[in-house]
Amino acid sequence: xxxxxxxxxxxxxxxIHHFDASSRLCVLNVLYKVGSKNExxxxxxxxxxxxxxxxxxxxxxxxxxxVLQQIGGDNNAFTSNDFTNYYITVPSNNIETxxxxxxxxxxxxxxxQKSLDVQKSVVIEEFKERYLNQPYGxxxxxxxxxxxxxxxxxxxxxxKEISHIETATLEDVKDFFYSYxxxxxxxxxxxxxxxxxxxxxxxEKWFGDIETRNVPAYNPVKEPVQLEKxxxxxxxxVPVDLLVMAFPICERVHADFYAIDLxxxxxxxxxxxxxxxxxxxxxxxxxxxxxxxxxxAEAGLLIIEGKLSLGITLEQxxxxxxxxxxxxxxTGIDEQELIKVKNKTETNIRFNDxxxxxxxxxxxxxxxxxxxxxxxxxxxxxxxxTTNQIxxxxxxxxxxxxxxxxxxxxxxxxx
Amino acid sequence: xxxDRKIAPDTLTIEKFAFPDCEKHLTPSGHTIYAVTSxxxxxxxxxIVLNAGICKQNKNALAAAANSLMSEGTKxxxxxxxxxxxxxxxxxxxxxxxxxxxxxxxxxxxxxLNSCLSVISxxxxxxxxxxxxxxxxxNNQKERLKVQLEKTGYLCRKAFYNAVFSETSPIVSxxxxxxxxxxxxxxxxxxxxxxxxxxVVYIAIAGDVNQEVINTVSNFLNNxxxxxxxxxxxxxKAKSENVVIRKDKSIQATxxxxxxxxxxxxxxxxxxxxxxxxxGGYFGSRLMKNIREDKGLTYGIYSTLESYxxxxxxxVEADVxxxxxxxxxxxxxxELNMLCSTNIPEEELNxxxxxxxxxxxxxxxxxxxxxxxxxxxIDYGFEQNYYDDFIEIIKSTTPEExxxxxxxxxxxxxxxxxxxxx
Numbered sequence: 020x021x022x023x024x025x026x027x028x029x030x031x032x033x034x035i036h037h038f039d040a041s042s043r044l045c046v047l048n049v050l051y052k053v054g055s056k057n058e059x060x061x062x063x064x065x066x067x068x069x070x071x072x073x074x075x076x077x078x079x080x081x082x083x084x085x086v087l088q089q090i091g092g093d094n095n096a097f098t099s100n101d102f103t104n105y106y107i108t109v110p111s112n113n114i115e116t117x118x119x120x121x122x123x124x125x126x127x128x129x130x131x132q133k134s135l136d137v138q139k140s141v142v143i144e145e146f147k148e149r150y151l152n153q154p155y156g157x158x159x160x161x162x163x164x165x166x167x168x169x170x171x172x173x174x175x176x177x178x179k180e181i182s183h184i185e186t187a188t189l190e191d192v193k194d195f196f197y198s199y200x201x202x203x204x205x206x207x208x209x210x211x212x213x214x215x216x217x218x219x220x221x222x223e224k225w226f227g228d229i230e231t232r233n234v235p236a237y238n239p240v241k242e243p244v245q246l247e248k249x250x251x252x253x254x255x256x257v258p259v260d261l262l263v264m265a266f267p268i269c270e271r272v273h274a275d276f277y278a279i280d281l282x283x284x285x286x287x288x289x290x291x292x293x294x295x296x297x298x299x300x301x302x303x304x305x306x307x308x309x310x311x312x313x314x315x316a317e318a319g320l321l322i323i324e325g326k327l328s329l330g331i332t333l334e335q336x337x338x339x340x341x342x343x344x345x346x347x348x349x350t351g352i353d354e355q356e357l358i359k360v361k362n363k364t365e366t367n368i369r370f371n372d373x374x375x376x377x378x379x380x381x382x383x384x385x386x387x388x389x390x391x392x393x394x395x396x397x398x399x400x401x402x403x404x405t406t407n408q409i410x411x412x413x414x415x416x417x418x419x420x421x422x423x424x425x426x427x428x429x430x431x432x433x434x
Numbered sequence: 435x436x437x438d439r440k441i442a443p444d445t446l447t448i449e450k451f452a453f454p455d456c457e458k459h460l461t462p463s464g465h466t467i468y469a470v471t472s473x474x475x476x477x478x479x480x481x482i483v484l485n486a487g488i489c490k491q492n493k494n495a496l497a498a499a500a501n502s503l504m505s506e507g508t509k510x511x512x513x514x515x516x517x518x519x520x521x522x523x524x525x526x527x528x529x530x531x532x533x534x535x536x537x538x539x540x541x542x543x544x545x546x547l548n549s550c551l552s553v554i555s556x557x558x559x560x561x562x563x564x565x566x567x568x569x570x571x572x573n574n575q576k577e578r579l580k581v582q583l584e585k586t587g588y589l590c591r592k593a594f595y596n597a598v599f600s601e602t603s604p605i606v607s608x609x610x611x612x613x614x615x616x617x618x619x620x621x622x623x624x625x626x627x628x629x630x631x632x633x634v635v636y637i638a639i640a641g642d643v644n645q646e647v648i649n650t651v652s653n654f655l656n657n658x659x660x661x662x663x664x665x666x667x668x669x670x671k672a673k674s675e676n677v678v679i680r681k682d683k684s685i686q687a688t689x690x691x692x693x694x695x696x697x698x699x700x701x702x703x704x705x706x707x708x709x710x711x712x713x714g715g716y717f718g719s720r721l722m723k724n725i726r727e728d729k730g731l732t733y734g735i736y737s738t739l740e741s742y743x744x745x746x747x748x749x750v751e752a753d754v755x756x757x758x759x760x761x762x763x764x765x766x767x768x769e770l771n772m773l774c775s776t777n778i779p780e781e782e783l784n785x786x787x788x789x790x791x792x793x794x795x796x797x798x799x800x801x802x803x804x805x806x807x808x809x810x811x812i813d814y815g816f817e818q819n820y821y822d823d824f825i826e827i828i829k830s831t832t833p834e835e836x837x838x839x840x841x842x843x844x845x846x847x848x849x850x851x852x853x854x855x856x
Contacts, residue, residue, distance in 0.1 A: 091792020140730025290517035362524025
């Protein structure tokens with residue numbers, strides 16, 4: 020159980036507080052409701068590049084990291100399709116410093132060309148390190164445009180291509196900042212050894228005078244219902260064939276979400292899951308296999324991906340996956356199999372509730388999804404899922420005509 | 435009154451904090467159970483430490499295979515039954531095979547601990563090492579290895595260890611495809627018999643631990659003897675030549691600059707951790723400031739002290755723009771030479787000290803990370819006051835000491851450079 024209080028400053032900044040007396044640390048987390056889905060399709064990767072620039076100094080704090088390191092603190096950030104999240108961990112008696120530096124970069128960044136030029140290079144190296152210089156590193160670059168035709172989830176957070184990052188200008192940076200980095204587009208979380216009174220006082224003192232900004236309305240694009248299977252063949256200098264199948268699923272707050280989440284566990288989580296036990300262990304079709312969902316706020320993807328065993332063709336492998344999926348769709352699952360994945364989920368949730376940083380992020384996400392109570396009610400939502408619902412979601416989401424399939428051919432794969 | 439944002443809030447430096455103790459329970463079997471307790475709703479992490487690490491194997495890939503295949507079938511349970519039973523308890527477990535030991539780590543809720551331990555006990559005592567399971571394992575490992583061999587990071591790491599350690603050191607036991615073929619059922623059974631069967635070094639447990647939990651673990655240990663660790667594999671090796679591995683298509687190069695090092699048992703080690711931090715151990719380090727934040731040549735560059743029970747190494751590592759790899763190597767050498775020859779400014783040293791002490795504080799927040807810190811004390815045989823002394827040692831270190839330490843240990847003339855890719 021995570022107890023929390025929340026209040027909103029007059030400039031629109033939502034503040035959430037959770038007290039944890041057992042910790043000597045305090046986390047200050049700020050989530051901005053802007054992610055790669057808010058980007059201009061011609062300037063992708065910008066939200067993430069911008070996240071890097073947030074460490075390049077602000078109006079009154081020229082060196083963000085140094086200030087924090089001096090007081091024994093640490094910080095980092097990440098960008099997703101939906102939002103950008105910044106977090107600072109400090110010894111709790113130094114929490115005001117975190118308020119100072121975090122509020123200053125919400126007030127005004129120090130926009131400078133040198134920082135932009137350097138971070139463009141850094142992000143290009145990141146692009147290469149994670150997406151281009153690894154075998155199969157470009158899977159997401161290939162899969163997303165296949166699965167999404169209209170929605171901005173069609174490009175990954177790093178961006179569509181390096182040239183988009185290269186062409187970013189200081190003007191773009193300023194526009195983006197004043198459009199999205201606003202108190203009325205953010206949520207602030209204080210979690211740890213800090214009282215509610217102190218949280219109120221310091222939030223008001225440091226964030227209270229930052230002006231409300233005009234945040235552009237986000238109009239979600241609905242992806243049209245997919246009518247036929249889409250495929251793409253990639254011939255690449257990789258050692259082993261890879262099969263990736265992606266199916267559109269519902270939004271994060273949709274009633275089907277919990278059943279879909281459990282369905283991915285039944286299919287691919289752990290050695291007793293269906294895909295692993297049947298296709299890796301019993302039939303030796305795959306040398307690795309996994310099933311998961313993309314975890315996005317809007318309609319995301321359920322993904323099955325596996326590396327093929329020697330001598331198996333991609334066509335064969337795909338057929339074998341369908342045998343497992345159709346079996347589940349036709350005969351469903353028994354109560355024991357459902358209890359198993361529910362128990363695993365319960366363990367996951369309990370472990371995730373430990374540690375000030377985990378709890379801070381959980382509160383941040385719940386705020387983004389528009390329901391803070393989710394931090395405590397999700398466990399029950401999973402418990403309510405029935406075997407029938409699992410079968411229903413399998414039947415309605417795992418359709419051949421909804422599949423987006425990548426055939427990743429190795430140099431020496433079976434033909 | 436308007437807020438003056440130029441004025442930083444008052445701060446406190448961390449003077450001292452009590453490093454939380456862990457409980458030690460001696461069992462009738464003669465083992466010690468190390469326990470870190472916190473009341474957190476049923477969650478338990480348990481680690482069973484086995485004397486079955488890579489340093490015990492006489493064939494490449496054997497220790498990892500024997501540890502991994504242990505849970506793929508016993509006289510009572512098939513592989514799938516073991517997985518199904520553990521999953522039914524909502525438990526997660528993994529076997530990890532390291533240089534000095536292997537561990538079975540279990541994450542579960544308290545109510546399922548006893549049931550989970552009986553499954554683990556079964557596979558520790560009665561593994562079957564079935565031929566069918568062995569074949570699946572070796573085929574899949576060989577496929578994984580093919581993918582590893584395409585990565586500049588893997589190739590660079592392998593070449594680096596080969597350059598730094600002698601060929602009989604367990605640290606360089608990288609498996610080749612052929613090694614997997616040489617692992618027969620008999621060698622697996624033999625390894626299990628010699629190093630795993632009925633032998634446990636100790637158990638470490640953290641989370642919602644009470645007397646009942648201790649009793650459960652103690653009962654589990656009744657079937658095992660105490661295993662003493664004597665890990666000795668330290669050998670000297672003359673400095674190797676630099677290594678360059680071509681990989682034409684890669685647009686980045688992975689590089690490592692480093693060498694053999696003193697390990698955690700040495701008196702200089704804690705101060706060397708501070709020196710390493712200054713060089714490349716955190717985001718405010720000299721290498722990060724220079725190579726990433728000034729020149730934008732990499733996504734990240736770090737230096738690392740890697741300690742084993744009987745040996746150690748040090749290296750700077752980064753994935754860099756392939757066209758600029760020589761520049762990066764030259765800059766690493768510059769930074770090393772600067773640290774060896776010039777006292778670092780007090781302010782920079784203080785920042786590193788505060789960051790390091792802060793990271794110790796973060797490392798003991800919460801039962802699971804605190805247990806990891808305690809495991810270091812247990813494994814190296816350090817006293818409980820190790821971390822208290824650590825703070826004192828860090829605080830009293832002078833710029834001159836940092837210079838002398840880096841000159842002694844990080845002299846670039848004694849280090850080897852490995853570049854892979856581009």
